[in-house]
Amino acid sequence: MARVVEAPASSAASSFRRRPWVRRAGPLVLLVVLVALPLMLPEGANDTLARIGVFAVAVLGLNVVMGYTGQVSLGQIFFLGLGAYVTAYGVTNDWNIVLVFVLACLVPAVVGLVVALAAARLGGLAIAMVTIALPIVGVPLAKRLSDYTGGSQGLSARFTDAPEGTGLYDDQWQLYLVFLIGGTVFLLTRNLVRGRYGRAFAIVKGNENVASSMGISPYRYKVLAFTIASLIGGVSGFLYMVVVQYTSPETMSFGHSIELLVAMVIGGAASIVGSILGGAFYVVVPDLTNAIDPSLTALLQGALLLVVLFLLPGGLASLPRALTRGRRRSRAGRGPAAPPTTPSSTTGSGTAAEEPETERQGHA
Amino acid sequence: MTLLELEGVTASYGPVQVLDGVSLRVPDNGAVGILGANGAGKTTTLRAISGTVRAGGRIVFDGKDIRGLRPDRVAALGIAHVPEGRGTLGDLTVRENLRVGAYLRKDAKGVAQDIDYCLDLFPNLQNRIRSNASALSGGEQQMLAVARAIMSKPRLLLLDEASLGLAPSTAKNVYDAIRRLRIESGIAMVVVEQNANLAFTLVDSATVLETGRNVLTGTSAELRGMDEIRRAYLGG
């Protein structure tokens, strides 16, 4: 459920990751792959990866408020839509693109803050109820404010064609933008949830009374988590425009909010990797079911959802953990598994706890 | 010197008046018991102190009026509440729960030392360090709840029915450990307990509540000698 504050000490995977060369080389290899990938993949794969990036960011935002802090939010798609509309409006009015990006983050964040200030006070399921209202109000509102939103016909904005002189194709350029912006968001969020704030989120999720008795205001942290989730939703909206280049009221219809929720659970709640897997699930599964039988997509998607949840209740991100656990169990049978970290070990429980602490997923 | 002072504290749940003028004085390093029947207002008195119920009257901690402060603010001042029913974080391991207790502290080294101290105080926890809190026995959960409160390095510990639901021998173990903590750390305590015999092993003085009022206050020795106390709370 909550994130771990401690490494599952003797897991093979984490001891591998704790080897110094892996720690140093890992990010470097990842970086090289991210730079090289768009140049090497065919256009279709680049498009798919870019869309996965868009929804991975949206799922990540949802994870902050729901996976890590335990507050049910059914309105995440609204913030994606809001970010997309702000972007489309700014681009069509020829605003500076950096300003557009900042606004696409800030406007959803401010709206999220205002909503959270009211909703978090109510507590319990009230937040969920309020968040349901967001996309339900958002769709007719977007149709109504046609001077800004283009009404039900939506807004197109093509602003991410590869600049002359880069020698890149549009799909490559767009994927780089997604990697850069999305990657930054993932990095910042990872640091957030693994630091003090993340621990506070986990405590609020675990037990609000305990949080209070530890000097953590549940209200403040719920508002904070919701605001951050809204901001990240806005970023995903900006990326949506980078990749899809079109937004309409349908973009933020309530059904998509549920799909994001499903993607989060399938990927793995309270997991960074799970957010990426969730984004991939959101994007790839409709393509996959279309390839099997376009007239049975809804049925196939439902079946797939059930299969994953039965086999991996912790989501796709729990797969390696489920495997290592099995291995650890068999190893434990051979002899007493000496834990590499003891409470007073010299590595200090602090670093050992902070580092490989992977993610622990749970049933949202 | 007085660390905590309650004077004429009132509180109610809806229309039901639960506290009707409770007074209490806890000196530095002191331990005071609150005795009384079910519904006398013992737990509510602790909640009034920790800010989890709205209270009237005067509640002064270390010279500062804390009545009306939010619970997290009260906690930040150094008052740790171990609520009835423990409230451990079941999905976190024992070690994680202990680290949670130290959330507001920034001295990583001190935290590590205190974890070791807690495990020394409650050796049962040492064996379960990597277990999820939800897998612990009732007694272990109670120990964990106390240990977690200690991790915040409080100046005042509010203990609510630490023996509730425990086998007598386990309850004694828990109180033995808390007494050792008191002696070694000097943390002041307010102890709510149904089992007055257990409470008297720990506290210097106590007050007896009845329908939200103090009816009797005295040192442990004084109270232990009183017939009515013996009849009502000491099972004899």
Add this chain to the structure above:
Amino acid sequence: MRKHLRSRRALGIAVASAVAITLPGCAREVGGGGDGGSGGEASPGITDDSITLGITTPLSGATAGPGTCTVAGITAYFGAKNAEGGVEFGDGKTRTVEIEALDDAYDPQQAAANYDQLKDEVFAMTAGLGTPTNRAWRDAAIADEVPQVLIMTGDPLFSDAEESPWQLGFVPIYQNEGEAFGELLASSGQDHKVAILSQNDDYGEGYVEGFTSAIEGADNIEVVEQLTYEATDTSVDAQITQLAASGADVVFNAMSQVPLVVSALQKAQQLNWKPSWFLPSNTSSPGAVLEPGGGAAFPGIYSVSFAKAPASPAFAEDEDVKAYLAALPQYGNYPDPPAFPHCQWSWMVGATLEQAFSEMTEPTRENFMEALRSIEDFQAPLMLPDTTVNTTEDGQPAVSTVVVQKYNGRGYDTVESFE
């Protein structure tokens, strides 16, 4: 425009094929698949003996019903043709026509993804339903020079050849429908007081715009009251009550929600208000709207159409209808009687495409667009008399003529005048 001749290194191919396994259908031939464009070189999706068409349309979700029809009609049409050997093209070759349909669930993002997936393997995109879902990849289709034609949207943007050189809508735009009724009313020779109730979005505005332009300058028509409602409203009782008080004898009701139309008809009867009604083509079904709404109680209920209703006894012996009803279950994977007019429209799209193919002298997308844009007064099967396909008029979709029909208690009859 964009050339897709990419030289990528061998490593790239290796990674691409690895990704092709994990992301089915996304990979395409590296360095392959040019967009064609100029010269006689064949565009993607066409060979000497076959041509492939792509459709992205809702096959799941709330709009799955009409969406499924948009695939069934054209699939049945070309299925029947293929069974006869194929379709004869203007270059003298006979080709079979294959349909690749993908589900977009009415999600613009998914529609764009489906387009990306199909664009290199199909010759043209066609027949898909939905304004946002078609808008989502319109810019991309223009940039890639992929035809996006005979699609099911009332959005006029797709029929503006300047703005949308690679697009063409099929069904009449909202304005066409409102205009047809306005003209009929203006020429009735009697005085009419009209009450207007319209959905507060581009749908309602389109209808009202067409209607008002047709009655402009007609002395016999007076609009006495004009109200709107939101697409999300659950009741229009208040509006109907207010309109009834206006004493109007004709209601122009530009409403897209079936349950609301039913309750509007019922409310008017409750108030004992019996005007004549105009209803849009998609909310005037005899079975789904007029019977539950008690349409027979009113002096006249008018709507517009350009397709024969296959269920109507009047067309029971019609050759077009018989061929259509036989092909739909056999080739269109649609076993039930067609529940939405989109099935008929999609069938007509097939016929219109065949018409364009017969004029196509080169196997290129450009040549196809030219051929498609030069169809004049083509009477597609299932079309009502006095309606035709005409692609030469800029700003208009392929079908812009509709006839006004009046409810006869069971179905609709075409009328020449307002009675």
